[in-house]
Amino acid sequence: MSAVDTLRLTAEEGLALIERRELSGVELHAAYLEAIEKRDGELHAYLRTVERAEGDAVPIALKDLISTRGVETTAGSRILAGYRPLFDATVATRCREAGLPLLGKTNLDEFAMGSSTENSAYGPTRNPWDPERVPGGSSGGSAAAVAGGLAPWALGSDTGGSIKQPAALCGIVGLRPTYGTVSRYGIVAFASSLDQVGPMAKTVRDCALLYRIIAGRDPCDSTTVELPEAIELPRDEDLRGLRVGIPRELNEAEGVERGVSDAVTRAIELCRELGAEVGECELPRSVEYGLPCYYLIAPSEASSNLARYDGVRFGHRADGSGSIHELYERTRDEGFGDEPKRRIMLGTYALSAGYYEAYYGQAQKVRTVIRDEFAAALERFDVLLSPTSPTVAFPLGSRTENPLAMYLADVLTIPPNMAGLPGLSIPCGLSEGLPVGLQLIGRQFSENTLFRAGHALERALEFDFVPERLR
């Protein structure tokens, strides 16, 4: 077996090694387990690993809210400790059918609620670029695993920015697909009108390969649709003919760090050099009202989705005697951490009689405004560009006491998510020695365009995805 540099190897290169029979999928799986053994004590990207490789392609890591038959799936919550799903999520089945052996389940903010992976009941994940900093979240475990050479690629999920933001903070590529293109069957639900599963990898082409495996209609998820066109692996190295819009409010939002803004400006300049037609546009209300709109709709849906955790059929149950209601209430108080409790309370309040119209009803109307604004911008442009995150990775513990400060991490990813649009984050440079993410937003079902643009930019940017301290 040839030595594998798991920090450098892309999934595509791994597949080529297997194709040429220089390496087997089982050997590759073993090489990653060895890397995990060596480095995951520090990073804590994984909640558990799978020792036996099943499949002979490139292995994969799955966020621990993706059901895996017989393999504990916790969603980062104490309330699901010990829970072993009876079935595979459709995305897990598709990975298995494609021959991708499971490496393990990655850490996340509890029920995907958070932007730093510090809300996991099982301890935080650390950023491979600087272990004193967060990897972003909620798919922080998947992002850190890929960036730290502990998985060639991984699946995450994104409700308000949980794929794009950690991809940005860890210097990798992440796709939040168009709503409805990837099955949620077997995914632990957070906010059903927003949740999407998507690929995280070192390159745009790897993301396209993995998206091709998981996307498409699933009879078990009635919100899925067939893709209107096949997914192509991007090859073009220029952007000729592409109209690129720069929404002012997303790029000049309050709180965008200077270093982040500089890196994004350079990427925009590069678009021009690559032949794109670049122009400005406006999203007057989407950015200002996106975050408040999201923090009414997502918690409202969460308060309903999380009602199923009652200690009766699976998961944690509180000890002691009492009525059935006392059992529910104590089980939920013991099982949920602070963030799910905050969001359940917020959602329950927003949906309760007397407040419904002012909060939830109004937020749904704001959502229409956001959709219309993006639709207008995307009539003039094929792709919109902005920073993915206003800041680079922040220090562990710096925002945990202030929920509203943490919520701001997603201020730039939430608006397109409310509109159901796909978004790709690619690394576009460094600020203070830490990766900066560039967000590419497209029309619904325009993943091929995002891949094409992302790939051409990636080639021109020549970002080195191996964290500096690990080179």
Add this chain to the structure above:
Amino acid sequence: MGSELRVTVSREDVLQVARLARLALTEDEVERLGAQLGAILEAVGKVSELDLEGVEPTSHPLELVNVWGQDEPRASLEPEEALANAPDRSGNLFRVPPV
């Protein structure tokens, strides 16, 4: 998310919401979550600034209406499987305190 709106969430409000959400909060949580809930509601209340009379609400980002499926019988879980994750059981039933 700044807003002019001042929202005070009383202790009774917090307890009522916790009751509706089936959460037995500790005294410490009532204080802490109550204060945070007020601050968050104040911030999200910003949506009320917009006059959206006549705007249709969006509940879902795709234009899907009535998705039909074939009514095909399939095998369901065996009782042993269905009870595999049960915290407590009695024969083929989930055991709970008196309802």
